[in-house]
Every structure is written in C-alpha cells, then in structure tokens.
Amino acid sequence: VDANPPNLTRVWIIHGILMVVAFVFLLPIGTLLAHATRDLGPFWTLAHMVFQVTGLIFFLASFIYILVANELPSNWLSLPGEQYKHGKVGIAICAFILLQPILGGLFSFCPRPVRGEPVPFLRRAHELGHHLLGTLILVLAVFNLYYGMFVMFVVNQLVVGNWRVWVGVCSAFLMLWCFLLAVFERWMSWRRHMSEQGEQGGQERAVKAVGSPVKTPESPPRPEHLEEANGMMVKYRV
Incomplete structure (x- = not known):
C-alpha cells in the first residue's frame, strides 16, 4: 500500500x-444549546436543531467527498507493515451520527413531563441515550480529528503550511467550548435557583396579601331566665 499517494493534498485539506x-x-x-432547550423555551430547541443539522450536512459532505476522491481513506493512511484506522473510525462516526437525529426525532413521541411530577421513565431513558450517543460522537470525532492530522502531517510527512496552526485552532476552540459549557451549566443552575426563589417569594407575598381568614366574633351568651309555666320551671334565653 502506498503511504504517500500523489496529488491528494487538496483533497485532504x-x-x-x-x-x-x-x-x-x-x-x-x-x-x-441543547442544555438550554428545557429551561429557555422552544426557540433554543430550534437553534439546537439548526446547528446539529448544519453540522451533519458538513460532515456528510466531507465524508462523501473523501470517498469519491480517494475511495476509503484507510487505503492510503498507512505505513509499511502498519495500517491506520482513521477511515474506519470515520465510518463508525458516520453510522452513529446518522442514528442520532433519528433518536432525537423519537423524542417527540415520549410522554411530556408534567410540572411538579417526576419525569416519565421512557422520556428519562431517551434523554440519557440521546445525550450519551451525542457525547460518544463528539469524543470519537475529536480523537479522529487529531488522529487524521497526525497521519497527514507526521506519518505521511506532508507539508501543508504550519501544522501547529491547525492543531492550535482546533485545540483553542475545543477548550473554549469546554469553558463555555461549564459557564453555561453554572448560569443555568443559578437561573433555576433564582426561579425557584422567585416562585417561593411570590407565594409568600400572596399569603401576606390575602392575610389570615377573618373570624367573625361569636355573640356573647344571652342570659338565661326561668319562668314557671303550668307548675314547671321553664328555662329560656332572651
């Protein structure tokens, strides 16, 4: 297998x-954005879907392009006696990423949680599966991204500008994403806490505004009088 196929620099880039x-x-x-869909309303759900579908289109375009231009990448990402798995990992990612929107579409058929009641088991299981599969896709993709750059720049000794720039840009944005994810989770937690406090404070203010029920004072007991009727003492109130 040829480790350095000619005239493929543009295809790889x-x-x-x-x-x-x-x-x-x-x-x-x-x-x-998926972390905002539950608390911030349907707009963020739509934004999440737009970004994911657009990312899927770019992925499929890249995947199909490399197949059409050079068959399977695993045919040439190799050295004598050693075969690299960048292309095969990419095929696995393709299978998972096509399954993910199907799994996301099934989300609409799960029972919706009622406010104040526990989330139904089916919906909770679906959310967990959708989240874990998405995380697996990103982890495999990041690994394969750096793996592909390793093969491209190191194994094949291909000089395409400064490889440190490519690695630096990818690493910087991924670190920024991790930082924003942590900040976003913190902000959402604070927002939920303030919302709960606001609801509790509103209930307390409503109770104070209404006040305790006004009790009607009981009339004092009327004096009793005795009167003789037909030789019997009769008690009555006036």
Whole structure:
C-alpha cells in the first residue's frame, strides 16, 4: 500500500476543513444549546436543531467527498507493515451520527413531563441515550480529528503550511467550548435557583396579601331566665 499517494493534498485539506467546521464549530455549539432547550423555551430547541443539522450536512459532505476522491481513506493512511484506522473510525462516526437525529426525532413521541411530577421513565431513558450517543460522537470525532492530522502531517510527512496552526485552532476552540459549557451549566443552575426563589417569594407575598381568614366574633351568651309555666320551671334565653 502506498503511504504517500500523489496529488491528494487538496483533497485532504478540503476534507479536513469541512470536518473541522462540523466537529469543532457547529456540532459543539449545537450541543451547548441543547442544555438550554428545557429551561429557555422552544426557540433554543430550534437553534439546537439548526446547528446539529448544519453540522451533519458538513460532515456528510466531507465524508462523501473523501470517498469519491480517494475511495476509503484507510487505503492510503498507512505505513509499511502498519495500517491506520482513521477511515474506519470515520465510518463508525458516520453510522452513529446518522442514528442520532433519528433518536432525537423519537423524542417527540415520549410522554411530556408534567410540572411538579417526576419525569416519565421512557422520556428519562431517551434523554440519557440521546445525550450519551451525542457525547460518544463528539469524543470519537475529536480523537479522529487529531488522529487524521497526525497521519497527514507526521506519518505521511506532508507539508501543508504550519501544522501547529491547525492543531492550535482546533485545540483553542475545543477548550473554549469546554469553558463555555461549564459557564453555561453554572448560569443555568443559578437561573433555576433564582426561579425557584422567585416562585417561593411570590407565594409568600400572596399569603401576606390575602392575610389570615377573618373570624367573625361569636355573640356573647344571652342570659338565661326561668319562668314557671303550668307548675314547671321553664328555662329560656332572651
């Protein structure tokens, strides 16, 4: 197997750029927005879907392009006696990423939780599966992204500008995404806490405004009188 196929520099660059746009920018942002869908309303759900679908389009474009241009990448990402699995990992990611929107679409058929009641088991299981599969896709994609750059720049000794710039840009944005995810989770937790405090304070103010029920004072007992009637003492009130 030829480890250095000729005239594929442009193919690799286009393939890599499309993958970087998908897995370093669009899909991580969509994942970040997914954490806002439950608390901030339907607009954020729509934004999450737009970013994820756009990222999926970029991924499929890159995947199909490399297949059409050079068959399977695993055919040439190799050295004598050693075969690299960048292409095969990419195929696994493709299978998972096509399954993810199907799993997300099934979300609409799960019973919706009622405020104040526990989340139904089916919906909780679906949320967990959707979240875990999305996390697995991102982890595999980030691994394969750096793995592809390793093969491209180190194994094949291909000089395409400064490889440190590629690695630096990807690493910087991924670290920024992790930081924003942590900040976003903190902000959402604070927002839920303030919302709960606001509801509790509103209930207390409502109780104070209404006040305790006004009790009607009981009339004092009327004096009793005795009167003789037909030889019997009769008690009556006046």
